[in-house]
Amino acid sequence: MYPLVQSTTFKYEDPDLVADIFDLKADGHMYSRISNPTVANFEEKIAYLEGGVGAVAVSSGQSAVLLAILNICKSGDNIISVSSLYGGTYNLFNITLRSFGIETKFVSNNDDKEYILSLVDENTKAIYGETIGNPGLDILDFKKLSEIAKKGDIPFIVDNTVASPYLCNPINFGANIVIHSTSKYIDGHAVALGGIVIDCGNFNWDNGKYPLLSDGDVSCHDIKYVEEFRKSAYITKLRASLLRDLGSTMSPFNPFLSNLGLETLHLRMKKHSQNALVLAKYLENHEKVSWVNYPYLESREDYKKVKTYLKGGSGILTFGIKGGINEAKTFIKSLKLVDLAIHLGFNKTSVLHPASTTHSQLSNEDKIKCGVSLEMIRVSVGIENIDDLINDFDIALKEI
Structure with a gap:
């Protein structure tokens, strides 16, 4: 069992190393709001289970959904989502994101592929669904939605909470980003709130549609995430900018508990x-x-x-x-x-x-x-x- 590192801060001997960590040139933990050894161990395990290149754990499943979208969307953009969703997610997409200027186009799991594809425009940034809809229990049509995502050149984001990594790995069916509320089956004992976003590392963010990833980030030393981090561009940006600025951090004690649950x-x-x-x-x-x-x-x-x-x-x-x-x-x-x-x-x-x-x-x-x-x-x-x-x-x- 990986130990609990409850510390918020970490001691270093070399100021140049600390500067490199802040500039994303070196690995290390600068502050537990952004990264922490216990949290990182948990992130690595879930990324491995889902076949991803990296993951960021956050304070709740709802935070994971929000950050997954905000990482690539800004005011004026839109997403397409299957409507059979957890009520909190539906409300987030239908009400809160609209107040941010991000529109959600809801579709049925049974809608025709060509109809859904017709909804994709120059500002559509993702297509979203739950492996097993909560509580409608619709099973996501991975084949259809992944084909739409590929034709539209947009990422396919999947909430895999109800299935868990044991019953389904969405990456095997075309998913590009996977989300979990780790509070559910991953924890398994109703004791640790949390969420996680996994980057499958299999989407081309340098296709001209995602300037937040391909252009220089003025808030982070003008780093071009795609150029610097390639397959890990999406998840690196999520940690370096959104987790840093919004602070929806997972407390180290929660992944410590969730790691225990993960063993069974x-x-x-x-x-x-x-x-x-x-x-x-x-x-x-x-x-x-x-x-x-x-x-x-x-x-x-x-x-x-x-x-x-x-x-x-x-x-x-x-x-x-x-x-x-x-x-x-x-x-x-x-x-x-x-x-x-x-x-x-x-x-x-x-x-x-x-x-x-x-x-x-x-x-x-x-x-x-x-x-x-x-x-x-x-x-x-x-x-x-x-x-x-x-x-x-x-x-x-x-x-x-």
Whole structure:
């Protein structure tokens, strides 16, 4: 286990070395807001797991999404995004980024390739989606979106949080930038907030569309990131300018904890996926359940696509109870073993009503675009004994 380096600052003997570190001519840690040994060790591990050339860990998954976009976008630019997103991300794209002068063009995962390609203009800087949409559980059409990204000569950014690096590596399916909320499956114990941006090192930033990377950065000694850092240009700029200026830094204690969680990621993802599939099949056959959605259910129309991209279905499922919202609330209140909690991706099973929580700030129309219905219950299936979970669900369903 890599040690916890809690220090904010570091001692040096040579002033020229310190100057070179500030000028990005030498490796080293100048200040923990920008880099730290414990954080760096965590970044290297995640970059390795995702097949990237480098990574920057930040204070939350939401910060990771924001910095990934701001690293290449300025006022007047736009991105294209699949609409089946976590509610916080949808609101960030739909409201906050617009206030920065950055427009988001939302599309459906099922939209025609030529239609999406027609939305790409000279100011389009990226196309974005989630491997497994939260909570709609749409599986990203990597083939279609990566082809659009290549034709449009723009990067393909993928949030891989719900799948985790164990179940999917987006770089294998055309992704250029990968994002995680490390607070979820990577941590796995609901104790360490964090996010991370991984640079796959496989996009040509010197194509004339990304002056923030190809032209001299006046805030950083006029460095031309593409010229100086080649494949690592994107992630170097994110650390040297955005992390420095915005300060959404990951505390060293959080990657220390997340590193512990990372050691059991492969074991937990297998158990999450196994439990979720068994629970989904149980609910699918329950007389009081109107519908069930889980990636690895064979009844899904896109099951073949799911198997192509995912080594398992992960631990999130959604379902609807017959009778609607009031019955759903009764069910949630009747659970004993399973908790009502906002979080997902940790070792204990929890449930949530997305329409009134994570997606409550969205209009009814936007909720539908995100795949959220009024009666939907999201279940983050943990690693408990599956018989205990089914028994708890069975007792709660009888209360309706």
